[in-house]
Amino acid sequence: MTKEELQKALQEVEEQRNQLKEELNKLEGTDETAGDGVVTMATVAKKALHDAVASGNLKNILDKVSSSIDFAKTAVTSFSQIVEKAQAKMDGKIEEITIQGGMTVMSNMWMPMVLGLIQTQEFQHIMANMLVKIIKDA
Incomplete structure (x- = not known):
């Protein structure tokens, strides 16, 4: 074969290669970049998943x-x-539910009950922790 024939054959192989690459890209997803450095959505997703797991x-x-x-x-x-x-x-x-002292809980007692809850150390610590978390996350 002559040099020209080899170059023509190489060019045909390159054209077929490019066509096959395009078909492969269509099957894998959309391209983010063109040329030899083709990055598909699947590749991007795999990398993101890898990074999320690794970190x-x-x-x-x-x-x-x-x-x-x-x-x-x-x-x-x-x-x-x-x-x-x-x-x-x-x-x-x-x-009927009774509280300390044997009193029955009435529907008009919700405010004193909530105020009693707010005054407990446990509730105050929980609320302080929530407030700190909200401030830190902001």
């Missing part, structure tokens, strides 16, 4: 989600119990 960020995010789900479950369960008690009271099934 521990993914674990931290999943821990926060898990914690939030636990809090949400507790809140939903509590609201469900409140609704159940309200339904029982509407049906005339009144359950």
Whole structure:
């Protein structure tokens, strides 16, 4: 083969290579860059996942989600119990709860109860911790 024939054959191979690359890119996703340094969306996603796992960020995010789900479950369960008690009271099934000193809890006692809760050391520490967390995250 002559030099010209080899160059022509090489050019045809290059054209086929480029066509195959384009077809492959279509199958893998959209290109972020063109040319020989083709980066697909799948490649970007894999790198981002690798970085998130390696740095521990993914674990931290999943821990926060898990914690939030636990809090949400507790809140939903509590609201469900409140609704159940309200339904029982509407049906005339009144359950009386007594507090220290044997007094029955009345519907007009919610404010003194909340004020009593706010005055406890435990509640104040919890609220202080929440406030610090909110300020730090901001």
